[in-house]
Amino acid sequence: QMMGFLGDQLLINGQADFSLTVETRPYRLRLLNGSNSRIYKLAWDDGTPLTVIGTDGGLLEKPVMREYITLAPAQRIELWVDFSSDEIGAERNLVNLPFSAYGGTSDYQVLPVKIEKAVQVAASLPEKLSSIAAHDINQAVNRRSPRAIEMAMGMGMRWSLNGRTFEMETVADDEIVKLGNLEVWEFINRTGSGMGMMNETLPHPMHVHGLQYQIVEREVGASGRDVWESLKDGFVDEGWHDTVLVLPGERVKIALKFEDFTGLYLYHCHNLEHEDMGMMRNYRVDV
Numbered sequence: 209q210m211m212g213f214l215g216d217q218l219l220i221n222g223q224a225d226f227s228l229t230v231e232t233r234p235y236r237l238r239l240l241n242g243s244n245s246r247i248y249k250l251a252w253d254d255g256t257p258l259t260v261i262g263t264d265g266g267l268l269e270k271p272v273m274r275e276y277i278t279l280a281p282a283q284r285i286e287l288w289v290d291f292s293s294d295e296i297g298a299e300r301n302l303v304n305l306p307f308s309a310y311g312g313t314s315d316y317q318v319l320p321v322k323i324e325k326a327v328q329v330a331a332s333l334p335e336k337l338s339s340i341a342a343h344d345i346n347q348a349v350n351r352r353s354p355r356a357i358e359m360a361m362g363m364g365m366r367w368s369l370n371g372r373t374f375e376m377e378t379v380a381d382d383e384i385v386k387l388g389n390l391e392v393w394e395f396i397n398r399t400g401s402g403m404g405m406m407n408e409t410l411p412h413p414m415h416v417h418g419l420q421y422q423i424v425e426r427e428v429g430a431s432g433r434d435v436w437e438s439l440k441d442g443f444v445d446e447g448w449h450d451t452v453l454v455l456p457g458e459r460v461k462i463a464l465k466f467e468d469f470t471g472l473y474l475y476h477c478h479n480l481e482h483e484d485m486g487m488m489r490n491y492r493v494d495v
Contacts, residue, residue: 209481209485210361210365210367210481210485211245211310211410211481212244212245212246212310212311212410212479212480212481212482213244213245213480213481214244214245214246214311215243215244215246218316218318220318220319226319227319227320227321227322228319228320228321228322229321229322229323229324230291230321230322230323230324231291231323231324231325231326231327231329232291232292232293232294232296232323232325232326232327232329233290233291233292233327233329233331234288234289234290234291234292234329234331234333235288235289235290235291236261236286236287236288236289237286237287237289238262238284238285238286238287239277239279239284239285239286239287240282240283240284241279241280241281241282241283241284242281243281244281244479244480244481245281245310245311245479245480245481245482246281246311247278247279247280247281247307247309247310247311247312247411247413247439247453248277248278248279248304248318249276249277249278249279249304249305249306249307249312249438249439249442250276250277250279250302250303250304250305250318250442251275251276251277251302251303251305252300252301252302252303253300253301253302253303253317254300255275256300257273257274257275258273258274258275258276258277258287258289259271259272259273259287259288259289259333260272260273260274260277260285260286260287260288260444261286261287261288261333261337262284262285262286262337262447263283263284263285263286263444263446263447263448263449264283264284264420264447264448264449264450264451265420265447265448265449265450266338266447266448267286267337267338267447268337268338268340268444268446268447269336269337269338269339269340269446269447270335270336270337271288271333271335271337272444272446274441274442274444275441275442276305276441276442277442277444278439278440278442278443278453279442280411280413280451280453280478281413281451281478281479281480282413282415282450282451282478283413283449283451283453285444288333290333291321291323292329294323295323296323296324296325296326297322297323297324298322298323299320299321299322299323300320300321300323301317301318301319301320301321302317302318302319302320302321303315303316303317303318304316304317304318306438307435307438307439308409308434308435308437308438308439309409309410309411309435309438309439309455309456310409310410310411312438340447340448342422343390343422343463343465344390345392345424345463347390348389348390348391348392348463349386349389349390349391350391350392351392354391354392354393354394354461355382355391355392355393355394356370356393356394356396357369357370357393357394357395357396357414357475358370358371358396358398359395359396359397359398359412359414359454359477359487360398362486366485366486366487367477367482367485367486367487368486368487369475369476369477369487369488369489370382370489372489373485373486373487373488374476374483374486374487374488374489375489375490377472377490378490379472379490379491379492380489383489383490383491383492384491384492384494385466385491385492385493385494386466386493386494386495387466387467387469387470387493387494387495388465388466388467389465389466390463390464390465391463391464391465391466392424392461392462392463392464393416393461393462393464394459394460394461394462395412395414395452395454395459395460395462396454396459397410397411397412397432397454397455397456397457397458397459398457409435409456410456411435411453411454411455411456412453412454412477412479412482412487413451413452413453413454413477413478413479414451414452414453414454414460414475414476414477414478415450415451415474415475415476415477415478416450416462416464416473416474416475417450417473417474417475418466418468418469418473418493419450419464419465419466419467419468420448420449420450421448421449421450421462421463421464422447422448422449422462422463423445423449423452423460423461423462424461424462424463425460425461426440426443426445426458426459426460426461427458427459427460428455428457428458428459429457429458430457431456431457432455432456432457432458433457435455435456435457436455436457436458439453439455449462451478466493469493470492470493470494470495471492471493472490472491472492473490473491473492473493474488474489474490474491475488475489475490475491476488476489
């Protein structure tokens with residue numbers, strides 16, 4: 209309950225033992241991690257690099273290549289996969305590779321892909337996919353003092369954000385933002401606090417409602433280096449996001465602009481057990 213539930217049966221689109229049948233042509237595959245708490249370190253079993261074309265908030269400006277993809281609960285990733293050169297009857301497997309954080313001790317098959325039909329489809333991947341206007345951090349109202357949000361185990365063995373747990377309509381003074389402002393938030397996942405060793409291997413996928421943001425900077429301390437090294441090359445920080453994985457000992461800065469609506473919005477850890485145990489808060493957008 210405190211770590212996050214790990215099941216023993218993987219479902220793809222609600223189906224157990226699912227396999228994908230494809231033709232000899234390119235595909236766009238959009239992957240959503242819908243697991244309670246499980247992080248995936250996804251790779252092709254034959255070592256083929258993954259071509260990433262989109263994240264939570266849509267297309268990237270241009271494709272990026274990764275040897276593996278780190279995908280936390282609620283995160284989405286869109287892949288371009290070309291099976292044009294595969295032989296009929298061949299199989300390619302998307303697998304999970306082991307890593308150093310909670311739930312990452314073993315490798316296993318995630319999605320078998322079977323090539324069943326030969327077709328001729330002329331399709332190429334564009335060099336430019338979209339145009340993204342990056343936030344200018346120098347224009348952030350708090351560029352010199354980011355709004356800090358610290359994740360820890362609080363009183364009563366409950367997960368907390370800045371020492372607070374969820375309250376239905378309550379908003380603290382430091383959880384109020386102004387409509388139209390660009391801000392920098394910093395998620396801080398300290399190690400060795402609260403429950404000791406429990407907290408040292410627990411990443412937190414942090415989700416902000418109501419907008420898409422850009423990931424500005426990651427910084428990791430010495431105590432979190434092992435977990436970081438086992439997952440860092442799978443991050444796709446380009447593009448737009450609404451969920452970012454914060455590893456143990458890591459600090460992650462994001463840039464958010466509150467430009468559409470006023471009102472209450474949630475921010476929380478997307479490990480289901482963590483948010484259910486109180487690791488969720490409101491922020492309020494005022495004029």
